[in-house]
Amino acid sequence: MSEFPKGAPSPASIVDALKAVAGDPPKARASFAKGQCVHGTYIPSNQAEEITRSRSFTRPSRVLARFSVGDGDPNVADSENLVPRGFSFRLGNSNHRSDILAQDCPVHYARTLEQMIAFLEVRVPGPDGKLDSEKIRAFSAANPETLHQVNYIAARPPPASFASTTYWGVHCFPATNAMDETRFIKFKIAPVGGEVALTESPANTRSIDFLHTELKRRVKKGNMRFSVMALLDRPNDPIMDLTVRWPDEDNREAVRLGTIVITGIEPNEACDGSMFDPAKLAEGIGHPHDEIFAARAVAYAISLKMRR
Template structure:
């Protein structure tokens, strides 16, 4: 298996790799994750995120469905709420071409701007699973990719890792075609959350963000010819000329389903509830400048939504904060 193909789906890129870094053992795993992602992207790239560096922001409204309040008492499930959305490519390379294999999975971050001045976020990717169940294993995966650069070992470090981690191997081999547009790309919340309604009833669920226009992807020939920024420019033009819409869905867990392991995909037979419609109709002026000081946080929650004990979910804000601090320092 070629290392470049592996890197293409591991949130990192080998296109401009710098020399491997030596990490101090006392560093938290979340900081080591940012260090390795930065190394794999050939960084640091001053002022940019360590991962999902290239992005674009738009605005709109979330309108809850009639069913949403039965699932959660969260404010945005009771009435329409303004939203800020950031689409992104994987890797820490700020100018990575949108159809490049290294730019997958795609990301979407949604900030619901609540009436009391607070906010709550959803952060999702375009693949319905995560390659590892713990941040320690994710670091092991990224380090294996890093250590395979220029390695003559057979099998290489990353091949050894994939051989002992079937979920990561499945993630690597899952097709990830280039979408026609961000408006035709489905997104998935790989982490579960606990939802509580006004009556105190609780359920665990995972988000699905489904384009109203349908899932549509480019042929490989078309992807090879795509302009470097085709997704970023397309979504801005679409929201200027007409609304882009998604259905926000929630797949509910049943008894016995694993809610604390992001590598486990629940069966399609699980009940899915429509929470509402996301309508995007405005581009953010000077998106590059506007997105730099914003940190989307999957644990920025509101009453009626609580985190699961998924270790990947619990580690994400700490890693984001490291990247955020470095970004603002430049």
């Protein structure tokens, strides 16, 4: 994995900024603080080896996963309509492990580390606990690409269930198959059965934890299934800028790598005691080249240490 650029904000400063935006809750994740750990299985498709030789994706395995609500506040309402939902999962075993971090929007809110920390700093509440809306508007006007994520989320109704939303890996991963052919892919985790959004009933009539409650109820009734898809690159696709999508991304060629089946609720300690490490990718899936990814694993380790 490439190092993050010299002179750029450090991963530690990014973690500090994330926690400041959330009010610095103690022993909480810097982002996606509220969540539920689950377990299940992964079943590869017969097409997986065409895309990658990674044994994480071409062999059956157990799955450890975590559904979450974006934000550094562990008490954020599940109905909050301007934050992403997350789905992190671990495939393979200790020798061939891959951790994938996905969210229900296909873009990130910053192109560079400098832009990321500037985005966060203007959203740190003042001494009165309020945001400076003028400062946020000025930053957004100067950096319009930082609105792509929130505009995508705002244009879509919140999901009715963690099990009925599509999750995206915002990075572009180099994937190498058994023929030693490499191309870039994006991960798309699609719910088997399709997406289901909230009805028009007011969000404030729902429980603050309704997604988590529904998740536990759904797992008791039966399995939750997701198709792990690889979106395939085309010439000149942007691979460094996480604020933009690939052209015609929703309609381009995709290959199903396998299926994740969620079969049970796991105590949160099983996910909280370690971390889903984006740098853990079994050979056959390479590290993305963008600088956000380069700093991400370091930031996750810092956040883990702080919450311990």
